[in-house]
Amino acid sequence: MTFFRSSKKKTINMDNQNKLVPECVPGDFFVDQTCINCDTCRQLAPSVFADQGNYSYVKKQPASSIEIEQANQALLCCPTASIGNKQEKISPEYIDDFPLKLVDHIFYCGFNSRKSYGANSYFIEHANGNWLVDSPRYTKHLQNKFEQLGGIKYIFLTHRDDVADSENYAHYFGATRIIHKDDLSAAPNAELIIEGQNEYTDNESFSSDFKIIPVPGHTQGHMVLLFKDRFLFTGDHLAYNPESDELIAFEDACWYSWNEQRKSMKKLLNYSFDWILTGHGSRANIEKERMKKKLLELIHRMK
Numbered sequence: 001m002t003f004f005r006s007s008k009k010k011t012i013n014m015d016n017q018n019k020l021v022p023e024c025v026p027g028d029f030f031v032d033q034t035c036i037n038c039d040t041c042r043q044l045a046p047s048v049f050a051d052q053g054n055y056s057y058v059k060k061q062p063a064s065s066i067e068i069e070q071a072n073q074a075l076l077c078c079p080t081a082s083i084g085n086k087q088e089k090i091s092p093e094y095i096d097d098f099p100l101k102l103v104d105h106i107f108y109c110g111f112n113s114r115k116s117y118g119a120n121s122y123f124i125e126h127a128n129g130n131w132l133v134d135s136p137r138y139t140k141h142l143q144n145k146f147e148q149l150g151g152i153k154y155i156f157l158t159h160r161d162d163v164a165d166s167e168n169y170a171h172y173f174g175a176t177r178i179i180h181k182d183d184l185s186a187a188p189n190a191e192l193i194i195e196g197q198n199e200y201t202d203n204e205s206f207s208s209d210f211k212i213i214p215v216p217g218h219t220q221g222h223m224v225l226l227f228k229d230r231f232l233f234t235g236d237h238l239a240y241n242p243e244s245d246e247l248i249a250f251e252d253a254c255w256y257s258w259n260e261q262r263k264s265m266k267k268l269l270n271y272s273f274d275w276i277l278t279g280h281g282s283r284a285n286i287e288k289e290r291m292k293k294k295l296l297e298l299i300h301r302m303k
């Protein structure tokens with residue numbers, strides 16, 4: 001995984017041209033060498049962008065209208081502005097796509113931030129107040145869209161790496177930031193601090209739809225959020241690999257304890273969910289029993 005920058009058209013000149021990654025097939029879309037391999041573009045436009053190992057490249061120029069839309073969404077969301085289009089400025093209609101509705105009341109925010117190494121962030125619409133899960137770049141566009149959707153009451157921070165511009169959104173919307181005590185250094189002014197390893201719920205304030213589950217491992221204070229016993233917002237604890245059709249965890253990017261992360265993975269067997277919505281790595285929608293089976297297989301591989 002890797003990432004960084006903005007929604008503006010990238011100006012192409014000979015200096016930039018020389019910095020394009022060599023694997024890109026000829027055509028309008030390109031990736032330059034500032035790419036940090038976060039995988040944002042590959043998630044948004046999997047038929048256009050591929051993983052070289054250290055960075056993304058254009059494996060196929062977009063041809064269909066869907067591919068063109070997806071490639072433009074990837075250009076917009078790239079946290080390092082490493083993707084460009086030689087022909088066109090980004091159209092306002094692509095900007096207006098975000099936040100992008102995924103399912104029910106759940107949106108992918110887009111505008112991934114270089115501050116979080118391009119982590120995905122999400123918006124949940126809820127009658128008791130809307131939630132932001134981790135944070136995108138602070139943009140006027142998203143601020144307006146969140147406002148139109150009813151504002152933000154809670155900002156759930158999965159872990160210290162993905163705080164990004166949450167402080168700006170918290171101040172604008174008067175939102176309560178939630179973080180674990182063991183990752184508090186990333187958001188020392190957070191309004192709600194979770195301690196210990198027990199599940200945290202607050203039926204009066206949140207509604208019973210939300211369960212906060214500490215899962216130390218990737219970082220000491222990592223937490224996941226389970227919504228409606230269906231949607232698990234996993235941060236960097238758990239992801240999906242579509243090529244191998246497996247659930248995965250990132251041992252090479254485990255900053256606290258792989259052994260603790262495995263224990264935390266076992267803890268998730270007590271819950272059922274059919275969606276994982278990730279910080280890094282691919283999202284997945286897998287029927288609950290199959291999800292549990294894949295989770296067991298992952299725990300076995302983590303030994």
Ligand SMILES: [Fe+2]
Pocket residue numbers: 159161162218236
């Ligand atoms: Fe992380």
